[in-house]
Structure formats: C-alpha cells, structure tokens
Amino acid sequence: MEILNIWQKEALIRLLEGSVARSSQLLAKLSHTPWGVMSSSINEIPPVRLLSWFSRESEPQLASRFKARPGIPLDLLVFFPVSSAQAVTEAFTRSCSEKVRQLPDLVPLTIAEVSNILAQGAIATLADEVKKSFILPAPETRRGSKAQLLESAFEDYDGRTDILMLTHVDLYSERLSAQCSMVIMANAEALRRLLPGK
Amino acid sequence: MGFRILIVEDSPVMRLMLQEMLEAQGHQIVAQADSAASALKAYRETKPQLVTLDISLPDKDGFAALKELRHSDPSAAVVIITGSNQEKIEAQARSMKALGILHKPFDQNELAALMEQVSAALSKRKWKY
Numbered sequence: 001m002e003i004l005n006i007w008q009k010e011a012l013i014r015l016l017e018g019s020v021a022r023s024s025q026l027l028a029k030l031s032h033t034p035w036g037v038m039s040s041s042i043n044e045i046p047p048v049r050l051l052s053w054f055s056r057e058s059e060p061q062l063a064s065r066f067k068a069r070p071g072i073p074l075d076l077l078v079f080f081p082v083s084s085a086q087a088v089t090e091a092f093t094r095s096c097s098e099k100v101r102q103l104p105d106l107v108p109l110t111i112a113e114v115s116n117i118l119a120q121g122a123i124a125t126l127a128d129e130v131k132k133s134f135i136l137p138a139p140e141t142r143r144g145s146k147a148q149l150l151e152s153a154f155e156d157y158d159g160r161t162d163i164l165m166l167t168h169v170d171l172y173s174e175r176l177s178a179q180c181s182m183v184i185m186a187n188a189e190a191l192r193r194l195l196p197g198k
Numbered sequence: 199m200g201f202r203i204l205i206v207e208d209s210p211v212m213r214l215m216l217q218e219m220l221e222a223q224g225h226q227i228v229a230q231a232d233s234a235a236s237a238l239k240a241y242r243e244t245k246p247q248l249v250t251l252d253i254s255l256p257d258k259d260g261f262a263a264l265k266e267l268r269h270s271d272p273s274a275a276v277v278i279i280t281g282s283n284q285e286k287i288e289a290q291a292r293s294m295k296a297l298g299i300l301h302k303p304f305d306q307n308e309l310a311a312l313m314e315q316v317s318a319a320l321s322k323r324k325w326k327y
Binding site: 097 | 284285303
C-alpha cells in the first residue's frame with residue numbers, strides 16, 4: 001500500500017535531494033574540504049528490512065540521533081565511523097587553539113555539534129516547504145554499530161505496521177578519507193498529513 | 199569597540215571556539231551559560247552589553263529564553279547564533295528584535311561582520327535616547 005500520493009512523493013524527493021546537497025555543502029564548510037555524495041536513496045520501507053541491511057555493517061560508529069518531537073515528524077540519525085569522527089574533529093578544530101584541541105571528550109563533543117549542524121541543514125528544506133519552524137532538540141550521541149544504533153531509534157515505531165519513508169545518504173571526503181551517513185526517517189502517515197497533496 | 203558578552207551555547211566545543219573568536223576581536227566574555235535557566239541567571243548577575251544565543255538549548259528553545267530575558271530587561275541586546283537557516287526561524291528572530299543572526303558553521307570574518315552590524319545597531323540606540 002502506498003501512503004503518499006505521487007505529488008507528495010515528488011515533493012519529498014525534491015526536498016530530500018535539497019537536504020542532501022545542503023549537507024554536503026555544510027560538511028565542506030565545517031571541514032574545509034569538499035565532500036561528495038557516494039549514494040543516496042529514498043524508499044518506503046518497513047523498519048525490519050532496513051535493520052537487516054544495516055546488520056551487515058559492523059564498523060563502530062559515533063552516531064547522533066535527533067528524536068522527533070510532536071510537530072516534527074522526523075527522526076534523523078547522523079553516523080560517522082569512529083576513524084572518520086577523528087578526522088572530521090581534527091579538520092573542524094584545526095584552526096582552534098590548543099585549549100580547544102585539549103578538551104576532554106573532544107571527538108564525541110565535536111561530532112555532536114557537527115551532526116547538529118548537518119541535521120539542522122537537512123530539516124530546513126522541509127520546514128520551509130511546509131511553512132513551519134522545526135527546532136531540533138539536543139542530540140543523543142552514542143557509540144555502536146549502525147544496526148544497534150538504528151534499533152534503538154526504531155523503538156518508537158511499530159515494526160509490524162509502521163511504514164517509514166527513509167532516506168539514506170552516504171557522503172565521503174577523499175582528502176580526509178572520511179565518511180558520513182545520514183538516515184532520515186519519518187512515519188509515512190505523518191508525512192502524508194504534513195505534505196501538500198497537490 | 200569591545201562588548202561585554204554573555205555566551206549562551208550548550209556545546210562546550212562551540213562555546214570555547216566562540217569565546218576565543220570574540221576575544222580575538224577585542225570583546226570580553228563576562229559569562230557563559232549552557233541552558234536557558236543558567237543564561238537568565240548569568241544575565242542578571244553580569245549585566246552584559248550583548249548576548250549570543252543559540253536557539254537549541256536543552257531546557258527550552260532559545261526564543262522562549264529570549265522572551266524571558268526581554269521580560270527581565272526589555273532592552274537586552276541579543277544576537278542569534280544557530281545551525282538552523284529556516285525562514286520561519288529567521289522571521290521569528292527579526293520579530294523578536296534580535297540584532298542579527300549568524301549561521302553555523304561560521305568563520306572569523308562572518309563573526310566580525312555580525313559584530314559590526316551589532317555595533318552599528320547599538321550606536322543608533324544611543325543616538326535615539
């Protein structure tokens with residue numbers, strides 16, 4: 001069963017493509033080096049299927065989750081492999097003083113802030129389209145595999161009946177040898193109510 | 199002209215980066231706060247000339263904090279520093295008379311341009327009164 005009609009799907013694809021472009025621009029500005037989009041996909045998918053895809057990736061990640069609040073029908077997760085998190089942190093803080101670079105827990109703190117900037121950029125296109133303001137809460141930043149981190153995000157959804165609209169983007173910096181993935185998920189029914197029908 | 203500034207920002211990395219950037223531009227950081235509640239307390243205690251305010255705070259959003267700040271001091275000078283560039287958020291910042299908005303990520307030049315804008319706005323206030 002398709003929940004979004006064709007105009008809503010087209011609107012969503014256009015918005016998410018804008019989000020992806022914005023995210024790669026923001027990463028470039030943050031890290032002072034270009035980032036490209038390795039892959040991006042937008043699908044209607046049951047949570048269990050995505051979980052099975054991600055269970056094949058075992059590399060430890062630092063991930064920040066921005067939980068949907070009432071009024072914000074989205075969950076955003078931003079993943080950095082641990083090695084990439086280090087590289088991005090060094091790039092982000094390279095022009096800072098020794099005092100900044102010596103901050104305890106610098107890598108998770110920096111990744112939380114970098115992820116916040118990316119998530120804000122990603123949600124802005126949707127917010128402007130539906131003429132609302134979405135202020136994201138502070139993220140939860142955790143370490144684990146993609147499947148583990150995604151599984152905890154799915155606790156708020158009914159794995160049997162909820163259909164999610166899911167965007168998965170992989171970004172890459174050749175100069176930093178770093179990767180970043182973003183998963184934007186929304187309950188399709190909630191999106192259907194939010195997006196203009198035609 | 200250097201301002202006495204209160205930084206309101208929940209990210210420790212951003213707080214320190216912003217402090218260093220502002221001090222390098224000749225400003226004095228009189229206090230830092232990581233929540234709306236601590237921001238209001240710090241404002242009352244230090245009476246800064248300017249507040250830099252992030253709108254994503256852990257206890258309430260920055261606009262709610264700004265409203266309380268204005269209730270306490272209607273002339274409070276505030277700039278918004280945010281990762282968000284949504285149209286409605288920008289419009290709300292303007293309607294709440296923020297002196298400027300700076301989008302993250304930003305560099306020294308962008309911050310300096312914002313501070314010049316603030317300086318011009320505060321000079322006009324002096325002339326008005």
